[in-house]
Amino acid sequence: MNQVISFIRQPVVVALVLIVALLYLGQLLSPGFASGGQILRLLIVAALLGIVAAGQNVVILGGREGIDLSVGGIVSLSAIIAGNVMNGADSGILPAIAACLAAGAFFGLLNGLGVTLLRIPPLVMTLGMLGVLQGLLVVIRMGIPSGQAAPALSRFVTQPLVFGLPGIIWLWIAVGLLMAFMLHRTVFGHRIYAIGSNEHAAYMAGVPVRPMRIALFVISGMFAALAGLCLLGYSGSSFANVGEQYTLTSIIAVVFGGTSLAGGKGGYTGTMAGAVLLVILQGILTTVNIDESGRQMVFGATLLLLMTFYGRGRAMRV
Amino acid sequence: MSKLKLSGVSKAYGATLALRRGDLEVMAGEVHVLMGSNGSGKSTLCKIIAGSVRPDAGRILIDDTPATITGPRSARAQGIGIFYQELSLAAHRSVEENICLAALPVRAGLFVDRVSLKERAARYIALFDGVSGEGFAADALVGNLRPDQRQLVEIMKALASEAPLLIFDEPTSALDRAQVERFFEILGNLKRRGRGIIFISHRMDEIKAIGDRVTIIRDGETITTLNLDETDAATVIRLMVGGAGDMPASQSSVPAAVDIAAESALTVRNLSGAGFRDVSFEVGRGEILGFGGLHGQGQSALLRAIFGAGAITSGEIRIGSERFDASSPRDAIRRGLAYVSGDRSRDGVISGRPIIENVSPIHYLRDRLMIASPSRLRDRVLPALQSMHTKFASLFDPISALSGGNQQKVIIARWLIDRPDVLLLDDPTKGIDLSAKADLFTLIRQLAAEGLGILLYSSEDAELLGNANRILVFNGGSVSRELTGAERTRYNLYQAAYEAA
């Protein structure tokens, strides 16, 4: 019986149960909501969020108040870079991928250096970096025309590729497998958990704590850049601050996946479920016939309600 | 008159039983000593009385009337004041504010009354005039004070509660002689004024000096209560450790001195750093070199510094014949050093992670692994755990599911997969049970026999006397005496530890 309870209380299970419940609710409120095509559309949106959340996930797992508020800026920047490099031509896709990942890695590196060498709290460092990125977006936008997604990229994101699923879903699955492998089957992954749950003990056991932490921010920047590239494919052309919404929603997806903001606890499978959950919730709210204000109020209140299912803080008296 | 009476109090944290059955009765006007080895449940008992831990069962009587303590505030309101072992100070606040924090004097119901706050704090600060040391001032920030001074602030804070029942959980561990004497004078006065005092300390001499009665706790259970003037230290210690007695020491004869001329494993020359100065010694392959002395005389600081985790200002370290400039534990591990700390939760345990991940980090580093394949790791990890007789259900259970002793075995096992050349043991048996201790020392001797050089700091004399070939006694950060051969007696150890302090 206890085993059953602890199974049910697992964040992944909570998220999956909620997903099914929400789909059912969505179907009740607006018939056709849980149809295959609609679910696929939601999954594409969830994949974009999920890829950003992968980077956010590793930074948070690494502990020491790890958080990356700059991901939204990197998503936008990457979408713009990609649009301009490929400029509607398929031949530009590979250079665009290289340019985006390099940019994401660069800003992640700056975040990591600030956090480790200067010991700036991650929240402050990445918040400042977000400001810089937003400024940079304005510069780029004024200097060059907005680029277009290559047709192949748009097809990859929106059209079925294999078994009726678009490429981005497969990409997300690949990211999920990669993350699972990295976190659970590599020394690097074990070290992420080690520094997240007891940084000092990890240091005393020879874990290179600072390089690790820098690497986590680089990874986060690169995942955000990858998501930005895909986002361009989704929307066709980039527009200002297209990635802004991802900053905080990626954190929420991670939290809904059962990863503790204190670090060292959680994983990516949950985060994937969390991303789907979040997107379905938003999907329901857009289908039901209420205006924007009501939608936001319900969304905010539901987020709060859902949070109470997940790890609440420790009571003062134990 | 009975100030406080506890009966059948228990507390479990998940699967671990911290307190099985706590009984205690404290009279007005007595200093009641609580004794028990680390992890026996004394602190849990104190925290239950002070309201910061919720008991699972049991009855509490205050002044012979049943009481319910719902939290620290309620405990204060019912006349209980406490000195927390881990201190309860706000590092960025001033000494005076900390002393009065629990009940800040207010004007107009809103504003802190600075004048009366200063007055009230000054009363308690004055109690330690002359012994509180340089830089101790009412407006100094607590975070800028030395450890002993912080401990004094916590004492003042407990005294400022003016509670009829005061609890002191190891209040003297960082204090010097003069400070302890002053504190005992104060306790004596309080006792005469009819306060009930619960006092925890590991120093037998202190207990004799201040205590009236002693209650002994073993493995979370109250064993008995004795009058201190009708008993002696040996009886108390025997009751504390239980039937197993002083097993680790008596189990084997005192090891002979090893001829270190043969081959040196680690050489330290005139090493100075934070917490220790001008230390020189050599430990040979196959030798166990003991570090003795009172707690906090530089032994831990030195071991950490050798391992690359503490500051070194001058001197040199050689591993074998090669010079080693410790810059990080990572370097030290690569050069064949191993370090096991008694402070598991800080230095060792990667909490919440599976046992296998807690055993493998050193292996990852020394074998430069990239992939952590569980099946391949299992073959390396299991023998290491088995050589320590570690009890666990599955390699994938979280380490926090194990008892303290088994957790420590897991931590030690991580050093056994790829053999180090030198093993640094920093009070490794703190808070673990006797059978785990016995396993540990069997292993240590075996490792020495295999040619490792071992440095062993222990806060328990018996462990040093029973295992070390030589003992260096530390005092105030440097070695005050070396005991070899027949000099290794409890008396000599005790005397050397106290002589200059």
Add this chain to the structure above:
Amino acid sequence: MAEIATGPMSRRVGSIRRLLERYPFLPALGIVAALFLLNGFFSPASLSYRALTGLLSTYMALILLSIAQTYVVYAGDIDLSVGSILSLVNVTIIVLMERWGGGAGAVLLSLALGLLLGLACGLVNGLVVAALRLQAIVATFATSIFFTGLALYILPVAGTPAPTLFWRTYGGRLFGLPFVFYILAVLLVLLFMLARTRLAAQLLAVGDDRQAAYQTGLPVVSVRIRGYLLCGLFAALAAFCITGDTASGDPLVGGKMTLYSVAAVVLGGSALAGGWGTVVGSLLGALTIGLINSLVFFMGTPSEWQNFMQGLAILLVLMAGVLAGRRARP
């Protein structure tokens, strides 16, 4: 010998540190002074009485919002909903003032209700974070969405103007002095008094070490809730100022200000981890952001580069603030 050589040196370092300990906002003050000088260098007109009055009335809202944020940061919490509370109060008082005719009585009554609304929002945050023990970052983000929804409900699109009486007073003069100067003076007195309350001391103690504060016997949950109440109150005051400055209602006006308020707190030398900081520092931090923005403008930066320069400059002073703040803390 060595000790004699290092003695005076370490004492000197010690006295600087003691100064920083007592006045943690000194680095922020230095930065503000330097920015004033730079502004004056590039454009002497920017230091004119008029320009300074303008700067103050524009940034008074951010100043108050940063102060609001400071009180929760004191206790080791954070409030990502301050901007939404500001928006909500802004649209609420605009709508109420319009509905009640825009007279003096209507304005005052609306402001009183605005304060209550700010307190109510603070209470919601406090309950959710301290009593329900949800993580402050995500929980206040969720409440911010809720508050924004409420603001959109009250005023779906920006535009309703404030009564003339209201914005004329805010932007006008009283006894020959700009009205914002009076606001600043009252604010300073208020901050001075608040700094001496028991609540301020308790908030800092809770932020210093929550467990220790609890074991000491402080009512930790209630102290944290009161921190959020104070935050809601100051966010409402900030809303009054933004309403006076923009003279209209906008349900999204505060959205961008939340993160600036966090930045201002850090710029002011407070520790985000809690237990250490000053509200005066946050005031200076908010001014720093204002001065950087105007400096970038007066330096003649091409318009497309202005945002970038602002972002970069803020990142750099944030780093400087953290590094200086760390030197001051024990």
